[in-house]
Each structure stands twice: as C-alpha cells, then as structure tokens.
Amino acid sequence: MGLGLLLPLAGCGGTPSDTARTQVQQLLDRRSAALLGHDETAFGVTGTRTEYTRLRALPLASWAYRVTAVHRTSTGATADADLNYRVAGYDKAPVDARRTLTLGRTADGKWYVTADRPARDAGQQLWDQGPVSAVRGAHSLVLGTGRTTADLRGYAKLADRAVPAVSRAWGTDWTRRVVVLVPRSLQGMAGLLGSPAANYRGIAAVTTGEAGGSGRAPADRVVVNPEAYAILGDLGKQVVLTHETTHVATRAHTTAATPLWLSEGYADWVGYLGTGRTPTEAAPELTRAVQDGHPPTGFPTDKDFGFTSDPGELAQAYEGGWLACRMIADHWGPARLDAFYRAVGAHRKRAGAVEDALRTVLGTTPGEFTVQWRQYVRAQLSRTE
Numbered sequence: 001m002g003l004g005l006l007l008p009l010a011g012c013g014g015t016p017s018d019t020a021r022t023q024v025q026q027l028l029d030r031r032s033a034a035l036l037g038h039d040e041t042a043f044g045v046t047g048t049r050t051e052y053t054r055l056r057a058l059p060l061a062s063w064a065y066r067v068t069a070v071h072r073t074s075t076g077a078t079a080d081a082d083l084n085y086r087v088a089g090y091d092k093a094p095v096d097a098r099r100t101l102t103l104g105r106t107a108d109g110k111w112y113v114t115a116d117r118p119a120r121d122a123g124q125q126l127w128d129q130g131p132v133s134a135v136r137g138a139h140s141l142v143l144g145t146g147r148t149t150a151d152l153r154g155y156a157k158l159a160d161r162a163v164p165a166v167s168r169a170w171g172t173d174w175t176r177r178v179v180v181l182v183p184r185s186l187q188g189m190a191g192l193l194g195s196p197a198a199n200y201r202g203i204a205a206v207t208t209g210e211a212g213g214s215g216r217a218p219a220d221r222v223v224v225n226p227e228a229y230a231i232l233g234d235l236g237k238q239v240v241l242t243h244e245t246t247h248v249a250t251r252a253h254t255t256a257a258t259p260l261w262l263s264e265g266y267a268d269w270v271g272y273l274g275t276g277r278t279p280t281e282a283a284p285e286l287t288r289a290v291q292d293g294h295p296p297t298g299f300p301t302d303k304d305f306g307f308t309s310d311p312g313e314l315a316q317a318y319e320g321g322w323l324a325c326r327m328i329a330d331h332w333g334p335a336r337l338d339a340f341y342r343a344v345g346a347h348r349k350r351a352g353a354v355e356d357a358l359r360t361v362l363g364t365t366p367g368e369f370t371v372q373w374r375q376y377v378r379a380q381l382s383r384t385e
Contacts, residue, residue, distance in 0.1 A: 020070045020072065020077065021067050021069070021070045021079075023111055024067050024070055024077070024079050024101075024103060024111055025065070025066075025067045027046055027047075027103075027111045027112070027113070028046075028065040028067065028079075028081065028101070028113075029064075029065075030042070030045075030046055031043060031046040031047070031065075031113065032063045032064050032065060034046065034052075035051075035052060035055065035060070035063055036060060036062070036063055040052055045112075046112060046113055047103075047104075047112035047113030047114060048113055048114055048115065048116075050116075051116055051127065053131060054127040054130060054131045054132055055127050055132060056131070056132075057131070057132050057133055057134040058087065058127070058132050058134060058143065059087060059088040059089065059134065059141070060085060060086070060087065060088060061086040061087065061088035061089070061091070062084070062085055062086045062094060063083075063084075063085045064083070064084050064085070064094075065081040065082070065083050065084075065099070065101075066081060066082045066084070067079050067080070067081045068080045068081060068082060070103075075104065076102070076103045076104040076105050076111075076114070077102075077103045077105075077111070078100055078101065078102055078103065079100070079101045079103060080098070080099075080100060080119065081098075081099050081100075081101060082096060082097075082098060082099070083096070083097045083098075083099045084096055084097075085097075087141065087179060089141070089177070090141055090175070090177055090179050092175070097118070097122065097123075097125055098118070098119035098122040099116060099117065099118060099119055099122075100116075100117055100118070100119045100120070101113055101115065101116050101117075102114045102115040102116075102117075121194070122194065123191065123192055123193055123194030123195075124191040124192055124194075125192075126143055126144075126145055126181055126183065126192065127145075128191070129145045129146075129183055129184060129188050129191065129192075130145040130146055130184070131145065132144070132145060133145070133147060133149065133152060134152075135149060135152040135153050135155075135156050136156070137156030137157065137159055137160040138160045139159065139160050139163035139164070139176060139177055139178065140155075140156050140159035140160055140163065140177065140178050140179070140180060141156075141177070141178075141179050141180070142155045142156045142159065142179075142180045142182060143179065143180070143181050143182070144181070144182035144183070145182075145183055145184050145188065146183075146184035146185075146188075147182050147184070147226075151182070152182060155180050155182055155224070155241070156180075158237055158238050158241045159178050159180055159222075159241055159245065161238060161241075161242070162178070162238070162241045162242040162244075162245040163176055163177065163178060163245060164176075165242050165245075165270070165273065165274070166242060166245050166246050166248075166249045166270055167249070169246075169269075169270045169273060169334065169338075170246065170249045170250060170270065170338060171338070173252075174248070174249040174250075174251075174252070175248075176249075178220070178222060178244075178245050178248050179220070179221050179222065180221075180222045180224060180241070181221050181222065181223045181224065182224045182226060183223075183224070183226065184226070185226065185227060186200060186201060186225050186226070186227045186228070189223055189224065189225045189226075192223050193206065193208060193223060199307045200225050200228075200307060201228070202228055202311060203225055203228060203307055204224070204225055204228040204229045204232060204236075204237075204240045205222055205223060205224045205225060205229060205240050205241070205243075205244050206222075206223050206225075206244070207220055207221070207222050207223070207244045207247035207248060208220070208221055208223060220247070220248040220251055222241070222244040222245065222248070235275060235277075238275075239268075239271040239272060239275065240271070242270060242271040243267040243268055243270070243271035244267070246266065246267040246270040246271065247263070247267055250263070250266065250267075250341065253341060253342045253345040253346070254345055255345045255346075255347070255348050256348060256349060256350060257344055257345055257346075257347035257348055257349055257350050257353035258341075258344050258345050258353070259299070259302060259344075259350070259354060260300070260301075260302045260304075260305040260317075260321070261299050261300050261301075261305075261317070261320060261321035261324060262321065262324070262325070262341060262344060262354075264305060264317075264318055264321045264322075265318070265320070265321025265322045265323070265324050265325040266321075266325045266337070266341055268282075268318060268319075268321065268322035268325070269322055269325040269326055269329065269337070272322070279323065279326075279380040279381055280380075280381055282319070282322065283319035283322065283323060283380075283381060284315075284319075285312050285315040285316045285319060286315075286316045286319040286320060286323070286377065286381060287381040289316060290377065290378055290381040290382055291381065291382065295374065295377060295378050295381075296316070296320055296374065296377060297374070298370060299320065299321075299324065299370065299373070300316070300317035300320045300321060304316075304317035305317050305318070320377070323373070323376060323377050323380060323381075324373050325337060327372065327373055327376040328340060328362065330376075331372075332362055336361060336362060339361050340357050340358075340361045340362060343356070343357035343360060343361050344357045354366065
C-alpha cells in the first residue's frame with residue numbers, strides 16, 4: 001500500500017477502509033444518477049463510458065449499486081458491489097447482480113471507474129457482451145447483442161403470439177409481458193447463465209428467474225441459444241417461446257414442491273396447444289421406445305431433466321411430462337390441470353405435494369394415476385398416424 005494512498009483517506013474521518021467505501025459509494029451513486037438521467041457527460045466524469053454506450057438502449061426504471069467492500073491496490077482499488085436494476089415496464093422487483101469494479105484515482109485523490117464486470121462466479125449481464133439493442137413488441141421486450149433489428153423483431157413477433165396463448169390456457173394472473181434475451185452465440189447464452197456452454201448445446205432456450213443474478217428477485221428472462229434456435233422451423237420456434245413464456249406465467253405457483261415432469265410437461269402442453277401436432281409427432285423419442293417394446297415404467301425424475309443427460313433420455317423426460325399433462329387435460333379437463341398445478345405448488349415442500357393434489361383435485365391416488373399414465377402413453381404412441 002502506498003503512503004500517498006493512505007494519508008488522504010485517513011484525513012477524512014473514520015478508518016481508511018470506511019472512508020474509501022463511503023467515497024466509492026458516492027461515486028457510484030453519481031454514476032447511477034447520470035445513467036438514469038441519460039447524461040453521458042456526467043457519466044463520463046465518473047470514469048469509463050463503456051457501460052453507458054452499451055446500456056443506452058436498455059429502458060431502465062432503476063439502477064443502483066450497494067458497495068460491500070473496497071480492496072486497495074498499488075494503482076487504486078477494486079470494489080465489490082451489489083447492483084440492483086429494473087427494466088421499465090417489465091420488472092416488478094429489482095434484478096440483483098454481483099459486480100466487481102476496478103477503480104483509479106486522480107492526482108487530487110478522486111476515485112473513478114475504469115472497469116465494471118461480473119463478480120467471481122457470477123453470471124454475465126447482457127451488456128457485458130456488447131452494446132444492447134432493444135425491440136419492443138406489444139407484449140414483449142427483446143434485448144440482444146450482435147443481432148440485427150430485423151432479427152430481434154422476429155423474436156418479438158413470436159413472443160407477442162406466445163403471451164396471449166399462455167393467458168388463454170393459464171389465466172391472466174401474471175404480468176402478461178415477457179423479456180427475451182438474445183446473445184450473439186451459445187457461448188454468450190452460457191455466460192448469461194453462469195454455466196458451461198456444453199450444458200446448453202442443443203437447448204433452444206431456457207427461462208431463468210434471474211439471468212446472471214443471485215436468484216433472489218422475481219425477474220424472469222427467456223434466454224435464447226441462437227445457434228439451436230436457428231435450426232428450428234417456424235412451428236418449433238413458436239412452441240419454444242410459448243413454452244418458455246409459460247414458465248414466466250406460472251413462476252409464482254412453481255415451487256420446490258413442483259416436480260419437473262409437471263412444470264416442463266405443463267409448459268409443453270401449452271406450447272403445443274392448437275398446433276395440430278399429434279402425440280407421435282410431438283414425442284418421437286418416447287414413441288420409438290414404446291414401439292420398440294420399452295415403454296416407461298414411471299414418471300421421469302428431476303435428474304432426468306438435467307441438460308447434461310443423454311439427449312434421447314432428456315427428450316423422453318420432456319415427452320413423458322407432456323403426455324401426463326395432456327392426459328389430465330383429456331380426462332379431467334384443462335381447468336382441473338391448472339388447478340392441479342397450482343395445488344402442487346401451494347405445498348411449498350415436495351413430500352406429499354403431488355399425492356395430496358391427486359387426491360383433492362383429481363380424486364385419484366399415485367398408484368392409479370401412474371397406471372393410467374402408462375396406459376395412456378402406450379395407447380397414444382402405439383398408433384400409426
């Protein structure tokens with residue numbers, strides 16, 4: 001630590017670390033105000049303008065840092081901070097992202113920001129990958145990096161179809177808006193999710209409660225893998241976005257009690273509604289297994305839905321969950337399917353949740369339900385269509 005760094009801090013009252021933290025907090029407060037006020041000159045006074053350029057198109061309702069620690073270095077300091085921001089018109093609560101800021105000091109002892117990046121082990125935010133472009137739809141906001149406006153409009157068109165389709169099936173007790181993130185590549189998607197790219201190869205899109213954040217804020221994002229999405233046909237693209245939008249709609253009723261066969265199966269059920277796809281067309285992997293004499297013996301487990309699973313087994317897990325929800329809708333009606341989903345989620349704990357909902361909503365038992373599902377799968381997938 002240089003003596004010239006320590007002395008100005010000690011002369012301001014309090015310990016050097018407390019004083020530095022206060023000064024850096026004040027710097028970031030000014031930086032946040034300049035960003036929200038669209039004042040590039042004032043933003044530039046606080047340090048690098050890279051973030052301002054990259055964030056220019058993002059409609060922000062709020063943006064604030066909370067400094068948690070300052071670590072002095074030979075050339076300045078680094079600061080650990082929690083960033084909280086809201087996208088105007090879409091986020092009810094702030095998105096929380098952990099950040100690390102690199103700081104320099106002027107000759108007269110003033111701090112300024114030289115870099116703002118994700119904290120160690122934290123996922124990226126979209127602007128970390130380049131300037132953000134934004135396209136507003138009737139029910140959607142599509143944000144991309146390295147994408148053309150025409151490309152993003154295509155996503156908005158499909159998302160705008162998905163939102164009312166989900167509301168017709170699930171109801172209107174959700175925001176009825178969706179934010180779609182379209183990075184440049186699969187690697188970009190993985191960066192947003194803070195996981196290896198190999199986990200998402202072949203996965204067209206995922207929905208996360210908070211892309212790249214701590215998971216504490218209910219700000220849903222649909223994150224697209226543009227490489228896998230691009231090879232889908234028009235129908236496949238629509239099914240994917242409707243599926244992911246269903247996850248946004250059902251989030252408040254999807255809890256630790258909800259098994260993945262139900263949450264993923266329901267999203268697929270909504271996604272395929274009105275498409276005209278037959279069971280053998282929509283469930284090719286499970287169809288092959290049934291027709292080869294290897295029908296499923298039980299419902300897929302949560303582990304079966306892992307993105308690192310064998311692709312064929314992963315597909316069978318999704319298809320099995322979809323057929324379970326389709327069976328409930330066929331035998332008990334769509335209203336009972338929705339009630340069943342909500343009843344399972346209301347338990348908050350996994351133990352007993354499905355069993356109680358089967359009894360109170362569908363009037364059946366786990367054993368009877370499993371037998372009925374196995375029979376339904378064989379009947380639907382043994383057909384030649």
